[in-house]
Amino acid sequence: xxxxxxxxxxxxxxxxxxxxxxxxxxxxxxxxxxxxxxxxxxxxxxxxxxxxxxxxxxxxxxxxxxxxxxxxxxxxxxxxxxxxxxxxxxxxxxxxxxxxxxxxxxxxxxxxxxxxxxxxxxxxxxxxxxxxxxxxxxxxxxxxxxxxxxxxxxxxxxxxxxxxxxxxxxxxxxxxxxxxxxxxxxxxxxxxxxxxxxxxxxxxxxxxxxxxxxxxxxxxxxxxxxxxxxxxxxxxxxxxxxxxxxxxxxxxxxxxxxxxxxxxxxxxxxxxxxxxxxxxxxxxxxxxxxxxxxxxxxxxxxxxxxxxxxxxxxxxxxxxxxxxxxxxxxxxxxxxxxxxxxxxxxxxxxxxxxxxxxxxxxxxxxxxxxxxxxxxxxxxxxxxxxxxxxxxxxxxxxxxxxxxxxxxxxxxxxxxxxxxxxxxxxxxxxxxxxxx
Numbered sequence: 001x002x003x004x005x006x007x008x009x010x011x012x013x014x015x016x017x018x019x020x021x022x023x024x025x026x027x028x029x030x031x032x033x034x035x036x037x038x039x040x041x042x043x044x045x046x047x048x049x050x051x052x053x054x055x056x057x058x059x060x061x062x063x064x065x066x067x068x069x070x071x072x073x074x075x076x077x078x079x080x081x082x083x084x085x086x087x088x089x090x091x092x093x094x095x096x097x098x099x100x101x102x103x104x105x106x107x108x109x110x111x112x113x114x115x116x117x118x119x120x121x122x123x124x125x126x127x128x129x130x131x132x133x134x135x136x137x138x139x140x141x142x143x144x145x146x147x148x149x150x151x152x153x154x155x156x157x158x159x160x161x162x163x164x165x166x167x168x169x170x171x172x173x174x175x176x177x178x179x180x181x182x183x184x185x186x187x188x189x190x191x192x193x194x195x196x197x198x199x200x201x202x203x204x205x206x207x208x209x210x211x212x213x214x215x216x217x218x219x220x221x222x223x224x225x226x227x228x229x230x231x232x233x234x235x236x237x238x239x240x241x242x243x244x245x246x247x248x249x250x251x252x253x254x255x256x257x258x259x260x261x262x263x264x265x266x267x268x269x270x271x272x273x274x275x276x277x278x279x280x281x282x283x284x285x286x287x288x289x290x291x292x293x294x295x296x297x298x299x300x301x302x303x304x305x306x307x308x309x310x311x312x313x314x315x316x317x318x319x320x321x322x323x324x325x326x327x328x329x330x331x332x333x334x335x336x337x338x339x340x341x342x343x344x345x346x347x348x349x350x351x352x353x354x355x356x357x358x359x360x361x362x363x364x365x366x367x368x369x370x371x372x373x374x375x376x377x378x379x380x381x382x383x384x385x386x387x388x389x390x391x392x393x394x395x396x397x398x399x400x401x402x403x404x405x406x407x408x409x410x411x412x413x414x415x416x417x418x419x420x421x422x423x424x425x426x427x428x429x430x431x432x433x434x435x436x
Contacts, residue, residue: 012200016196016199016200016202016203016266017265017266017269019203020199020202020203020206020269020270020273021269022203023202023203023204023205023206023207023210024206024207024210024269024272024273026207026211027206027207027208027209027210027211027214028210028211028214030207030211030215031210031211031212031213031214031215032214032215034211034215035215036215036216037215038211038212038214038215038216039212039215039216040212041207041208041211041212041215042208042209042212043208044204044205044207044208045205045206045207045208045209045210045212047201047205048198048201048202048204048205048206048208048209048274049205049209049274049276049279051198051201051205052198052274052276052279052280052281052282052283053145053278053279055191055194055195055198055281055282056145056147056278056279056281056282057142057145057150058187058191059188059191059195059281059282059285060147060150060151060154060281060304061142061150061154062184062187062188062191063188063285063296063299063300063304064151064154064155064158064300064301064304065154065157065158065161065180065181065184065300066181066184066185066188066296066300067158067295067296067297067298067299067300067301068154068155068158068159068161068162068300069158069161069162069181069184075297075410076155076159076301078410079297079298079301079302079406079410080301082406082409082410083298083301083302083305083306083402083403083406084305084309086402086405086406087305087306087309087310087398087402088346090243090244090310090312090398090401090402091310091311091312091315091345091346092315092342092346093239093243093312094239094243094312094313094315094316094319094394095315095316095318095319095341095342095345095346096342097235097238097239097242097243097316098232098235098239098315098316098317098318098319098320098345099319099320099323099338099341099342100235101231101234101235101238101320102231102235102319102320102322102323102324103323103338105227105230105231105234106323106327107227107228107230107231107320107323107324107327108227108228108323108324108325108326108327108328109227109327132148132149133148133149133152134149134152135149135150135152135153138150138153141153145278147278147304147305147307147308148305148308148309150304151301151304151305151308155301161177161180161181162177164177165177165178165181188296191282192285192286192289192290195282195283195285195286196286198282199266199270199283202270202273206270206273206274209273209274210273213385225380225383227324228320228321228324228380228383229383229386229387231320231324232316232317232320232321232387232390232391233390235316235319235320236313236316236390236391236393236394239312239316239394240394240397243398243401244260244397244398244401245257245260245261245401248401248402248404248405249401249404252405252408253404253405253408253415255415255420256420259419259420260292260400260401260404260419262291262419263287263291263292263400263418263419263420264284264287264291264292264396264397264400265287266283266286266287266291267280267283267284267286267287267396267397267400268393268396268397270283270396271284271389271392271393271395271396272389272390272392272393273389274392275385275388275389275392276392277306277307277308277310277392277395277396277399278307278308280307280392280396281303281304281307284303284307284396284399284400285299285300285303287400288303288400288403288404290418291418291419292400292403292404292413292418292419292420293413293414293415293417293418293420294403294404294407294412294413295407295412295413295414297410297412298403298406298407298410298412298413299403299407302399302402302403302406303399303400303403306395306398306399306402306403307395307396307399310395310398310399310402311362311395312394312395312398313390313391313392313393313394313395313398314362314391314395315345315346316391316394317363317387317391318341318345318362318363318366319341319342319345321363321366321376321380322341322366322367322370322372323338324376324380325367325370325372325373325376326370326372328376328379329372329373331372333370337370337371340369340370341366341369341370344365344366344369345362345366363376363377364377
């Protein structure tokens, strides 16, 4: 028994991100070697996704409420304006980088177009998007996982609590509000403990997800569209290196890019593994709090919002795919058409925020705007799993970079602790460290 305990302690002494990475690699090997039978492992991966998704809405509610305790309406407006402005700017930069890399590498030239079917889709109107942010029933919005509507209600309710605490004449009412905020703090701590408990199972979950995915799709689709996959991967690599690590982390934050990567690696690996920004949100929030030392008043707002509207990875995918589609049909895009694509990418990324199937809506609208055949959507569908992984990792990295910068502008980040300080980031107490 003692040898088993020592082995377990040794296993848990390895940082969780490395264990998950090994699970990912082993899953890839099993999926490619075993093939279709590996899809039987999918329920184990689905359980991991469900555990993460179970935590999303509670974390959004409690972290936002905790943030509202320290935010006045005027400061909320400042934080919100900076966050939204940065998300818009990085999305525009992502589109420019996608188009630039695509023009340099010219994916699609010499590729045989074998067709594929896709239905056209229309983006929702601006009025519909704005009205959709305000929930008719807040409980229903939370139950359905509508992040934008949930954020709106919790921010309004949290500000209401703060106003009552500061202005109510009845001492009992003010004490009641303080009790609510203390309960929120306790619930938040409990949820973070659950998050890192779920991540322990994530080693198995990621292994199963990757094995099932590759067992089902194989590598044939990736090989046949290697130019598209490679171009998008290069563009996303450039965006992360230049925009997030260079401009934001080193230039504006004045910090080490390697420290930032160390602080966000748990969320980045998880995002790559499960292909969901909202599903990764519990891990992203934990990295922001524990590693990057961002204050809850900023990350409680910026990260849930970013998981919904920050679509830098999608902007790169759509821009590159538009150039790929044009080359595929022998009608390369001119400057005017590429400017149209860029504008459409940025605008549609806002209009489709929180809409199910947003990737399809974005791509069909962009292809329509460029006068390209919608059949391209069906043609590239085979590589969607790998493109979704790298785009989601890009989005989550951007969420953390923007949140870090917004926190610095609002004096809400501790650049002397966490990964920014001299010491290493400690294992999460009570969860990842052994108590035996």
